[in-house]
Amino acid sequence: MAGELPFEQPLIELRGKIDELRKFSADKQIDFSEEIARLEQRYQQLEEELYSQMTTPQKIQLARHPQRPTTLDYIQHIFTDFIELHGDRLYGDDLAIVGGLAKLNGVPVTVVGHQKGKDTKDNIARNFGMPHPEGFRKGLRLMRQANKFRRPIITFIDTPGAYPGNAAEERGQGEAIARNLMEMAGFRVPIICVVIGEGGSGGALALGVGNRVLMLENAIYSVSSPEAAASILYKDASRNIDAAEAMKITANHIHSLGVVDEIISEPRGGAHRNLAGQSEEIKQKLWTHLQELLSMTENELIEDRYAKFRKIGRFTYIREGNYA
């Protein structure tokens, strides 16, 4: 195993002890098979306990895991014939968002997603997956193309948020996100979005207006990063855990609030433990939903998407004498 998180430490220690005992038993020709079996059983139990009741902070760690599969990983495993396309034709090519053409089970689709880096150098080039306006506009350009040529759109969401920088502001960060939201609402092709890691704020939503929104089990989706929320709510970014708990950002909460349609399960310990298996799981879900959506007319697709977002929100009505 590699890339263990602090909360996984007890498992690693136990695994170490078991391996040690095995080696000792082999070296000294003493039979410890009963003890080893007992320890293995304990290991299974511990694993079950750890992963079945993960806390919000633990899920955040998994969602942000340095080895967590990225958009390009999934593109490689889920699709064939990927042709990456670059640039927004207005300013530049933002590497924090990638996209292009690919085939899903032989069907041509447009794929767009946030892209985090694989190492420090890559992360710097990709700005840690935090897009500037040109990134959102590249995504929009590719999605408009999909709409023109009647290709379904698949998006992968994985960003801490839109980049908070002065250049981004000067070039219209707000406008870029808003434009994506508005135009995605009107495309006549099926749109399926998958939150694969971090779904942070408007920067995530800018690729998130789909007929179906799916979410990986250990992904998070929130109105702002837990750190930013803590600094707004408590004027203290170090209270990120409090903010994260209060904001209910894990998949099961997001699902119960009616924002995502389906949760895609992950292998024990997170998606990075089994990229091929995870990809297969996502591919199957994509295919099932795409089949459903492809049976709709263009108008039905637009209305279906509108209805999905139209009904989100919780409010009540004042009754007589209910004035505060």
Next chain:
Amino acid sequence: MSIKDLFNKKRKYATIPSERPKREIPEGLMHKCPLCGTIQFTKELDKNFKVCTACGYHFKLNAVERIQMTMDEGRFFEYDADLMSEDPLGFPDYVAKYNKAVESTGMNDAVITGEGTIGGFPVVVAVMSFDFMGGTLGSVVGEKVTRAIEIAMQKQYPLIIFSTSGGARMQESILSLMQMAKTSAALHKFAEREGLFISVITDPTFGGVTASYAMLGDIIIAEPGAAFGFTGRRVIEQTIRQKLPENFQTSEFNLKHGQVDKVVHRKEIRNTLIKLLEMHTVKGANVHGG
């Protein structure tokens, strides 16, 4: 009688008196300008559209003041006044904060929507109020704005939204974020039907409101000196570890960077709106193609 009167849809409006005072304006005789420090009589300030007589600083207006200043004779038929927030996440302190805001502002959330006329032109209007929890965008604001857009669409009236907001309402988390998609989707429908949407940005407007309806106007007007953008200055300064120039994210800065059509002094906003509405009405080219 001018040409424009021929095309006006004159409508009669029932003015429904509000059941309780909308807001208690503190009875201060004098006001101090936060920008230049000049002390002036409240009366003088009010006469001057709440703009500092010395330096032109635009004081924040609440939704009621804005409506009075903008609509013909201040008349307005309010929609959905009975919508109130819930606490869908059980967010610590949300209910208490919300109730406090209701009490101090007399509003039920951070936006008032409704219809009336401006220069005789019927319009649907949404006006945000910063004094209600920083004008944050939650389920109620999103729902009221969406309904207003839908009514504008049905009645084929132009839509005007006055924005001011600190951004998303953290206490409603993901539901707040989704209001951006909901309102933007409604605006897409409205645009498809060739509805005219004028967005007026006032001080301050940030986050989720900027990244949805505020920046989606066919025409975007900003008040002088208003701060607006997506990310607030403080966060950007922390990220890039640099001091940003004084004028960063002001209306004038945004005008220079192509983010708004026009910076308009508060005194001139009503007239500007009337001119724009008229432009979209003459020659039978009504806002919805007649």
